[in-house]
Amino acid sequence: MGKLPKEMLEKYVFPRVGLRRPEVLIGPRYGEDAAIISINDEKVLVVHSDPITAACEHLGWLAVNIACNDIAVRGAEPRWVLPVILLPESRQDLLDEIMGEVDSAAKALGVMVVGGHTEYISMLKRPVISMTAMGVTYKKRYITTGGGKPGDSILMTKTAGIEATAILARDFEELLFKKGASMSLIKKAQSFISKVSVVREALILADLGVHVMHDPTSGGILGGLYEIACASNVELRVMEEKIPIADETKIFCNLLGLNPLKVLSSGSLLALIPEDKVEESMEQLRKAHIDSAVIGYACNGCGCILTKRDGAAERIDKPIEDELVNLWREI
Incomplete structure (x- = not known):
């Protein structure tokens, strides 16, 4: 459990990004917090995904805040999030707890849940959530x-x-x-x-x-x-x-x-x-x-x-x- 080694990322991940598109100003790089994509002459879209793997409680709260942190450190205000929630069993109470925290955290930051995915996987021992966050800022403002x-x-x-x-x-x-x-x-x-x-x-x-x-x-x-x-x-x-x-x-x-x-x-x-x-x-x-x-x-x-x-x-x-x-x- 934990981040993959830098050498493994450089060998197996960073070179394999499909077609390199010209509007992607910052793509996968070691240490960079989020992708930066040009959407017009003035603005960029900032996108980041992050899982919560080292906690059992407050998964929803942590997922929203930590993903949105990586948007904000680019100089962009977070706007939208998409959670992927994997449950070890089909329990309404777990989903209720996690989505209640997602809702509270999103409201506190002024962001909206605009999609995502939920799934039951019997081999899991505990819930896992991964969050994608997005925001928009000006080209002259973004930070790397x-x-x-x-x-x-x-x-x-x-x-x-x-x-x-x-x-x-x-x-x-x-x-x-x-x-x-x-x-x-x-x-x-x-x-x-x-x-x-x-x-x-x-x-x-x-x-x-x-x-x-x-x-x-x-x-x-x-x-x-x-x-x-x-x-x-x-x-x-x-x-x-x-x-x-x-x-x-x-x-x-x-x-x-x-x-x-x-x-x-x-x-x-x-x-x-x-x-x-x-x-x-x-x-x-x-x-x-x-x-x-x-x-x-x-x-x-x-x-x-x-x-x-x-x-x-x-x-x-x-x-x-x-x-x-x-x-x-x-x-």
Whole structure:
């Protein structure tokens, strides 16, 4: 369970895309969040699909928000979603729960469900949902993961591991309690599910001329940074002490032996921003009551170097395996 290796994608997926059409401005590429397709002289269609595989609860809510995140980091406002829902048995209560969450999340973001598919598959052990999201923006406005430049500052919103914290608090509640987490802390962390959207901050930053925006999902903050470095062909130098981590996330990861920088981090946004626009960007986010921090900078080279709290440097030169995904394998 988890993302396929970069080398496998480059060998078996990226070269096999059928007829390459001229209106496709950004197609399948490593680290890029969504396709960008020209629809007229002024506008582009932004399209993305994403499954939810590392959670058992709140599947509908997560599916809508995470797919729409990848539209928003392109600088486009999400408009339409299409869920594919696969159920392990023909149970109305499961479908009711999932579609209730899809409906709530879609209304919160102002998007509409315009199609999709539902199916019963007896070999499944639990429900699986994959979501396609779409939006429209102007050609002069769209943003890619590959737009980073040496000298850019790395801006991060909110805290690391938001999605993982919410999943741990719901799906691993009993395990966390047995290992010493208080029930009040677990219940508080369950509210992190409401923080997984980055649509608001992405649309704010899109108006300010950022070079890159990226939604760090599997592999967490470090995985997201590595994907940006590869897509932009730059080296990212990051200071661990500058990366904000919520207390709930620290405690859960410590109890379960997880690295908070290597777990699902939807809810945080990573952006590469020209140095002269950092102050304005952070001020606009503050006005929207969204916390942010500068965690490093881009320079010539390729890959990512993390300066740890003890001063040691860790070079990240390959995709990060998500440690929450690995935890699912162990139970």
